Amino acid sequence: MRLIRSGDASNREKVFKRLDLFFLSALRSRLRLLALAMLLLAGCQSIPPKEAGNFRKPDLVEITRLDPSIRLDIRYATTNNFLHRPVYRQARAFLQRPAAEALARVNASLKSKGYGLLVFDGYRPWSVTKIFWDMASEEERKIGFVANPQKGSRHNRACAVDLSLYDLRTGSEVAMPGGYDEFSERAFPKYAGGSEKARATRDLLREAMEAEGFTVYESEWWHFDYRNWREYPILNVPFEALPEQP
């Protein structure tokens, strides 16, 4: 009898424990939902940081309108990016006019060497920088793989461009020591590994860009900033609001 009662008690305890777990997990999933809703709400209400100072007047130019032989592979308009989902509604690339004109000169200078520019990203609206930050891991934030939206990304000022080269003869993207947006030591412009040819091609891109006033980012061989990037304000205009230029 005692045994039965004790069995009853332990069964009841198990049931209560199961119920506790059930309510706990229900509470947890509700809290997760709430957190997500708050994040989305905050995202909708977020605005770029206010910056003091005299900035140049923005003059965004669509790169391929200036030079149609510059090719685009806008990864953030596809699932082929670190978030595995598109964050741009349109596959377009813009830069401030002086940067875009300098880029066209770089492209022209590479023609005799058998290469053309392949652009992955140019101007990035601030709201997309905010999405990158919200979706990034703690480590990606810490090492600066994503820009803090409170400071804005250099891409928000439309003088930064992510790019590689394509072979004019085959039309194919060239091999570089590491891939675009690759989260490894191969991303460094001074990475000494990989094939000699890939390193030479990476260095050729850098030399051609530097000759026109661009500077490579110290931890990404594909990222270049145009000389006056600090003089432009952070922008938050989506691509679809930018006119198709003639």
Ligand SMILES: [Zn+2]
């Ligand atoms: Zn970049």
